[in-house]
Amino acid sequence: MKRLYIETVGCQMNMLDSEMVVASLRKHGYELTDDAQLADVCLYNTCSVRQHAEDKTYSSLGRMKRCKQANPRKVVGVMGCMAQKDQRLIFERAPYVDLIVGPGQLQQIPELIANIQAGAEPQVAVSMGRRDGAVDEIKRSHETFDPLRDPAMRPTPFQAYLRIQIGCDKFCTYCIVPMTRGPEQGRDPQQILSEARTLAEQGCKEIILLGQTVNSYRHTSAAGVDTRLSGLLRQLHEVDGIERLKFVTNYPKDMTLELLETVRDLPKCSPYLHVPAQSGSNAVLQRMKRGYTVEDYREMMERIHATLPDAAVSSDFIVGFCGETDDDFEQTMQLVRDCRFKNSFIFKYSVRPGTKASEQLPDDVPTEVKQARNNELLALQNRISAEDNQDFIGREVSVLVEGPSKAAQKRGDEGPVLQLTGRTHCDRIVVFDGNLRQVGNTLPVVVYDASSHTLFGSVVTYEAGPGPLLAFNQGGR
Ligand code: SAH
Ligand code: SF4
Ligand code: F3S
Numbered sequence: 227m228k229r230l231y232i233e234t235v236g237c238q239m240n241m242l243d244s245e246m247v248v249a250s251l252r253k254h255g256y257e258l259t260d261d262a263q264l265a266d267v268c269l270y271n272t273c274s275v276r277q278h279a280e281d282k283t284y285s286s287l288g289r290m291k292r293c294k295q296a297n298p299r300k301v302v303g304v305m306g307c308m309a310q311k312d313q314r315l316i317f318e319r320a321p322y323v324d325l326i327v328g329p330g331q332l333q334q335i336p337e338l339i340a341n342i343q344a345g346a347e348p349q350v351a352v353s354m355g356r357r358d359g360a361v362d363e364i365k366r367s368h369e370t371f372d373p374l375r376d377p378a379m380r381p382t383p384f385q386a387y388l389r390i391q392i393g394c395d396k397f398c399t400y401c402i403v404p405m406t407r408g409p410e411q412g413r414d415p416q417q418i419l420s421e422a423r424t425l426a427e428q429g430c431k432e433i434i435l436l437g438q439t440v441n442s443y444r445h446t447s448a449a450g451v452d453t454r455l456s457g458l459l460r461q462l463h464e465v466d467g468i469e470r471l472k473f474v475t476n477y478p479k480d481m482t483l484e485l486l487e488t489v490r491d492l493p494k495c496s497p498y499l500h501v502p503a504q505s506g507s508n509a510v511l512q513r514m515k516r517g518y519t520v521e522d523y524r525e526m527m528e529r530i531h532a533t534l535p536d537a538a539v540s541s542d543f544i545v546g547f548c549g550e551t552d553d554d555f556e557q558t559m560q561l562v563r564d565c566r567f568k569n570s571f572i573f574k575y576s577v578r579p580g581t582k583a584s585e586q587l588p589d590d591v592p593t594e595v596k597q598a599r600n601n602e603l604l605a606l607q608n609r610i611s612a613e614d615n616q617d618f619i620g621r622e623v624s625v626l627v628e629g630p631s632k633a634a635q636k637r638g639d640e641g642p643v644l645q646l647t648g649r650t651h652c653d654r655i656v657v658f659d660g661n662l663r664q665v666g667n668t669l670p671v672v673v674y675d676a677s678s679h680t681l682f683g684s685v686v687t688y689e690a691g692p693g694p695l696l697a698f699n700q701g702g703r
Contacts, residue, residue, distance in 0.1 A: 230256040231265035235282055236273025238436055238474065239329075239407070240306055241379075242387040244271045247305070247332055249376035254336045258378070263293055267301045267339055269325075272308035274402045276576035280308055287320040294322040301325060301342050305332060307406035310352050311580065317348070328352035329407055330364035333371040353408055364408050368392055373421055377428055382628045384431040384666045390418050390458065391437030396477065398504075399515045399582040400547060400575060403438055410438070412445035415453045419461055426467035431666070432626060433468055439477035441485055456488035463492045469668060470494055470626065470651065475542075476501040479518050481526050486533040497534050498568075498653040501526070502542035506561030507554035510547055513587060520561060527565050538568035538652035545603060546596030547575045548587035555599050562606055566614060568653070569679070570607045574600050608678045615654070615676035622686060623650040625671045627664050631657045656681045 230251050234244040247269065248258060262268050270286055273279035283304070290302055303325030304316050310328035317323060324342045327335055331351035338349040353364060368389065380386050394403050395410040422433055435458075437443055443455040455473065462471055471494050478501050489495040505511050508519050530537050543558060562570065574596040577589045625648035634645040641662035648656055648669075657680055658671050664685070671683035 228254075228256045228266045229259040229264055230267050230269070231259050231262045232269045232271065233262075233286055234271040235279050236271070236275065236306065238387050238434070239389070239438075240271050240273060241381075242389055242436060243306065243329060243332055244269075245376050245379035245387075246371055246374045247271070247335055248379050249374035250333065250336055250371070251339075252376065253374075254340075262290065265300065267303065268293075269303045269305055269335075272304055272306040274307040274311050274406055274578065276573065276578075278576065280312075283308060284319060287316075287323070291320070291322060299343075301339055303327065303335070303339070305329075305335070307402070310406045311402065313350055313352060324348050326350045326352065330367050333367050364392060365411055368413065369417065373417070373424070375421075375424065375428065377430075380430075382666075383429055384626065385434065385628070386425045386428075386430045386432075387434050387436050388418065388421055388425065389413065389437070390435045390455075390473075391440060391443050394438035396439060396517070397515065397582070399513065399587070400544060400578065402578040402581055405580055407438065410442070412443050412453070414447070415445055415458055415461060418458065419465070422462050422465045422468065426465050429467075429666070431468065431668070432470040432472065433462070435462075435471065435473040437473070438475060439480065440473045441476045441482075442480045454485075456482075456485045459488050459492060459495055463494050468494060470496055472496045472498060472653070474500045478503065478516075478523050478526050481530070483529060483533065486530060489537075490534050496651050496653060497537040498540075498651070499530060499534075499537055500540045500542075502571075503561060503565075504542060504544050505547065505550070505554065506558035507550070510550055510554050510558075513548060513583075514544075515582070520557065523561070524564070536652065538654065539565065540568045540653075541565070541570045543570055543572045543603060544575050545572060545599040546591035548583055548589055548591070550575075550591055550599075555603075559603060559606060562603065562610065566610050567607065568614070569611055570603070572600050572603050572607070612676070612678035615678065615681060618654070618673040618676055618681050620673065622670050622672050623654070623656060623681070623683070624668055625650060625656045625658070625683075626668050627660065627666060629665050630662075633657075650681075654681055655679060656683050658683045658685055660685055 232244055234240050259265050270283055272283045294300055301324050304323055305327040306329055309326045313326050325338055330353045334351050341349055377383050391412050393408040393410045397404050441455050445453045503523050506520055577584045627646055627648040631645040631647040643661055645657055646660040656671055670686040672686055673681045673683040675682040
């Protein structure tokens with residue numbers, strides 16, 4: 227047995243890519259280890275979305291230096307978005323790296339590792355750029371690679387990511403993703419369905435469909451059949467064993483009424499929508515080239531609430547983008563006050579060399595101002611989340627049980643009875659006392675308390691035994 231260590235930063239796409247790399251290396255006789263020192267191969271799956279993500283990888287690589295000196299046969303590889311973006315720089319900063327592989331070439335990893343072990347020079351496999359056949363190359367890579375799955379690498383054995391879209395064509399001016407992940411392509415619905423069936427056979431109950439702008443999903447078959455996300459959801463809804471379907475990340479402009487009605491009509495579709503607004507100021511949105519106005523976004527929110535009254539909506543915001551004034555920021559605060567998101571991810575603007583903003587717009591908001599705005603927006607969002615979670619007190623929710631809660635894990639609690647955690651259909655975290663046997667089940671839980679991030683509850687038990695619980699596996703929200 228050869229030992230593999232893998233460290234992943236970045237978004238869910240990267241988690242999924244790591245799952246597939248592990249699955250493919252297992253086929254070549256590797257087993258996973260938590261110990262980078264003992265591993266024969268150490269892989270770093272990287273993210274370039276903000277400077278902080280890159281710094282994290284460089285400090286991990288720095289720790290690897292001595293390890294590699296002590297054992298020159300160890301293979302050190304960098305994969306993912308930073309590998310695609312910065313090949314030369316990585317070799318300059320960490321000359322002991324053996325392997326650099328972009329997100330579109332991951333299926334080559336076993337072969338490249340074998341080459342290095344056979345004494346070859348450092349190996350590099352990245353896309354040529356957005357033109358020059360890159361589309362076909364990346365697509366072929368995902369066709370052979372994506373069906374490889376590894377349950378041990380999933381968030382839980384009952385929840386899996388499933389890629390339906392590759393790349394991004396939106397080119398928001400601050401964002402590096404279109405450069406690292408290449409052009410947008412919708413995967414073939416037949417492949418997606420067959421992968422969903424495999425996941426269901428492996429015991430998976432919740433599938434989270436992934437795409438950078440997942441609701442822009444579109445695929446046209448050779449015969450001219452056009453499939454959109456709503457059609458795909460209807461097909462996936464038929465897969466036996468799957469109880470919940472979620473999809474992230476949504477692009478505000480493509481949140482059509484047809485899609486919202488599909489979510490309303492299909493009980494397995496979670497009434498949870500992550501739709502990043504990024505800013506509440508039209509001037510900022512325009513400089514970001516997001517392609518919508520704040521009025522468009524507010525209209526979309528009205529459409530969501532009119533169609534899905536119980537929907538939970540979450541968002542992303544960038545604070546301190548180029549030229550953002552106090553007044554622009556106040557408009558973002560107002561948007562958050564009005565939309566009352568379930569939660570928001572808030573980021574300080576980080577210049578990404580190679581993007582339009584880095585070339586054309588000065589990064590002129592001081593760090594302290596970015597930090598202050600970040601704190602202020604986060605405090606507002608947390609207050610709203612805490613207030614809205616109070617509405618759940620006394621209500622019964624349907625929870626897919628994921629496992630021991632963070633607190634129980636930290637305390638090292640052993641079962642079978644301990645504090646468990648799970649999620650409602652609309653993606654709210656619920657903790658409650660339960661039995662390890664309940665992990666993987668969908669249970670009715672009554673909420674008795676709530677904080678900004680968590681609902682606290684107790685499992686509802688019925689005297690007649692488990693019979694009535696089955697009703698909650700369908701549609702209960
Ligand atoms: N495709 C998704 C998410 C892409 S990256 C979408 O379009 O919403 C995830 C989040 O990181 C973005 O929503 C944005 O809020 C943030 N982000 C992207 N580039 C950034 C940058 N240069 N600086 C700070 N935050 C950034
Ligand atoms: Fe980046 Fe914009 Fe594409 Fe999202 S939609 S990945 S923010 S370019
Ligand atoms: Fe990061 Fe690449 Fe995802 S830059 S956010 S890992 S697509």
